[in-house]
Amino acid sequence: MGAPDQTSSVANIVRDVVLADNGAGSFGGRVQTRFPPEPNGYLHIGHGKAIAVNFQIAAEFGGVCNLRFDDTNPAAEETSFVEAIVDDLAWLGFPIDGAPLFASDYFQQLFEWAELLITEGLAYVDEQDGATISEQRGGYGQPGVESPHRDRPTEESLDLFRRMRAGEFAAGSRVLRARIDMQHENMQLRDPVMYRIVDAPHHRTGDVWHVYPTYDWAHGQSDAIEGVTHSLCSLEFDSHRPLYDWFLEHLPLPHDQPRQTEFARLELTHTITSKRKLRKLVDDGIVDGWDDPRMPTLRGLRRRGYPASAIRDFLDFIGVSRTNSRNEIELLESFVRSELNRVAQRRMAVLRPLRVIVTNWPTDALGDPVVEWVELNNNPENPADGTRTAPFSGVLHIERDDFRADPPPKYFRLSPGREVRLRGAFFVTAHDYITDEAGEVVEVHVTYNPETRGGSAPDGRKVKSTMHWVSAAHAVDLTAALYDRLFTAEVPGEATGEVFDDLNAESLELLTGCKGEPALAAVEPGEVVQFERLGYFAADSREHGLFHRTVGLRDEWANIQKRRG
RNA sequence: UCCGGGGUCGUCUAAUGGUAGGACAGCGGUUUUUGGUGCCGUUUGUAGGGGUUCGAGUCCUCUCCCCGGAGCCA
Numbered sequence: 001m002g003a004p005d006q007t008s009s010v011a012n013i014v015r016d017v018v019l020a021d022n023g024a025g026s027f028g029g030r031v032q033t034r035f036p037p038e039p040n041g042y043l044h045i046g047h048g049k050a051i052a053v054n055f056q057i058a059a060e061f062g063g064v065c066n067l068r069f070d071d072t073n074p075a076a077e078e079t080s081f082v083e084a085i086v087d088d089l090a091w092l093g094f095p096i097d098g099a100p101l102f103a104s105d106y107f108q109q110l111f112e113w114a115e116l117l118i119t120e121g122l123a124y125v126d127e128q129d130g131a132t133i134s135e136q137r138g139g140y141g142q143p144g145v146e147s148p149h150r151d152r153p154t155e156e157s158l159d160l161f162r163r164m165r166a167g168e169f170a171a172g173s174r175v176l177r178a179r180i181d182m183q184h185e186n187m188q189l190r191d192p193v194m195y196r197i198v199d200a201p202h203h204r205t206g207d208v209w210h211v212y213p214t215y216d217w218a219h220g221q222s223d224a225i226e227g228v229t230h231s232l233c234s235l236e237f238d239s240h241r242p243l244y245d246w247f248l249e250h251l252p253l254p255h256d257q258p259r260q261t262e263f264a265r266l267e268l269t270h271t272i273t274s275k276r277k278l279r280k281l282v283d284d285g286i287v288d289g290w291d292d293p294r295m296p297t298l299r300g301l302r303r304r305g306y307p308a309s310a311i312r313d314f315l316d317f318i319g320v321s322r323t324n325s326r327n328e329i330e331l332l333e334s335f336v337r338s339e340l341n342r343v344a345q346r347r348m349a350v351l352r353p354l355r356v357i358v359t360n361w362p363t364d365a366l367g368d369p370v371v372e373w374v375e376l377n378n379n380p381e382n383p384a385d386g387t388r389t390a391p392f393s394g395v396l397h398i399e400r401d402d403f404r405a406d407p408p409p410k411y412f413r414l415s416p417g418r419e420v421r422l423r424g425a426f427f428v429t430a431h432d433y434i435t436d437e438a439g440e441v442v443e444v445h446v447t448y449n450p451e452t453r454g455g456s457a458p459d460g461r462k463v464k465s466t467m468h469w470v471s472a473a474h475a476v477d478l479t480a481a482l483y484d485r486l487f488t489a490e491v492p493g494e495a496t497g498e499v500f501d502d503l504n505a506e507s508l509e510l511l512t513g514c515k516g517e518p519a520l521a522a523v524e525p526g527e528v529v530q531f532e533r534l535g536y537f538a539a540d541s542r543e544h545g546l547f548h549r550t551v552g553l554r555d556e557w558a559n560i561q562k563r564r565g
Numbered sequence: 566u567c568c569g570g571g572g573u574c575g576u577c578u579a580a581u582g583g584u585a586g587g588a589c590a591g592c593g594g595u596u597u598u599u600g601g602u603g604c605c606g607u608u609u610g611u612a613g614g615g616g617u618u619c620g621a622g623u624c625c626u627c628u629c630c631c632c633g634g635a636g637c638c639a
Binding site: 012036037038040070072073075076129130133134135137138139140141142144171172174175184185186187188190193195196197198212214215216219235236237238239240241262264269275317318319321322323324325326327328330331332333334335337338341346348376377380381410412413421422423424454455456463464465466467468530532533534535553554555556557558559560 | 566567568569570571572575576577578579588589590591597598599600601602603631632633634635636637638639
């Protein structure tokens, strides 16, 4: 028996509600959900959770999940976002069936239902300005004040509302309000606005409409029109639920009345999930765009080299609850590492080269160092990935960190007198090194042992360290852009945006002069390789020779150093 | 201030009123031609006080703390 399975594909809170409904015979046992983004930006990791929950709960209960764009505010919405969202959904692994749905397709129905509410005395046109309405709403524990237009004849409201639609009035001059209860303890029920006049053209309906429904008036109604049974949303809509229900209870619905259930949204440490802030990064040119590998957008993560399957596994694992929480980015990274460890090809590269001369390496008739090709595993985790060969010669580069003239305790890499293995090649022993005026080591001299070709000694003796290397004459220069956790910094500033404001182009850490073995040419755009001992890097899908750090490797030596202070 | 929602290891998340478990993070080993991977072990938790019960994370009660709500945003 293994460990109990705690990675339920659908979280308890949501499943329990569905199960209870099914048990009670609600919705005739039918389950239908929807993912309702507003097309005013790109999807990010936070949306991923909503996507996973909605699509998976539908799948688990044999239902469908619609992609419906909540395009009720023409101000910031664009068709390009619609296309990108459909695309990102497919990449994440939740391709939609056919064309997406739009709240804007229901504008006419919504309008007619609004007329119905007016007729029944449940809605009225208010012509006070926003500030006045807001003031009259009162405050927490404070009474509200009824609008002077609240009791106007229904015929008058109907007439005004139709003229609002026709564009007779200026934006902001009139709104349609639900007539509920100005003394309600829940502010959402104090005569909420259903329609406002907006002059901007809509990305789909153009200038046909001059009034647009608010979220509250559009969302539940759209759910009802589509036959959604379970409308899953985040915690901040909790106080909207009574309003969601109120509207639906007063309408002649074509299906059973949908039920709204709230759960906590996904937050991650070191990660900005505010669309507003992400947009600012793009608008201010601090990042290249929405797909900049430093962005937590799905396309950013994609370009950074995060496998979609790893994101899905993570989303699946964290579950859903009503507890406000913030997951550690390390947990996501562990899923990324685990997938990449399985599939990523291994390559050798050095970021900060240190020249190594093999003093006893043979030369040919012309006096040039001999070149020998050695065989290396592409991925020890998967022998089926085969081997490759790399050229070895008398002048090499190793990582600067891999040599210490004066090694501290527990340092197993190269140092004077110490024998180490150069991966797949030979054992070498350092016997000398050269420093510059500043005392920096600039060159190390080693001797190799011809008996150890392939990396093992005939006498079976062990070495404590195996190091990666590249042949200086054969190495290719890469520009490895190491975007690490940028928008990031711990919580205090993150929530308020202070850290965000500190960001600038200089924050970018760019390392150049990276040397890599020729086999790198075989890396396809977008493909992720593991540079041994350095981490996982994604070859950029657009710019040749550019690599993004996907995620680092666990580094025990770094931990040892950290502990020593 | 009023209403609503929450509070289980450091972080997330489990536990028909019946042994508080898992993952990540940490720590210590071990294996290893990556200080990677794997494997083994291990530290740490029910916000607090009362109560009901043979037995409470779970039920009752009081207190404390956190989050959300007064857009013509979603």
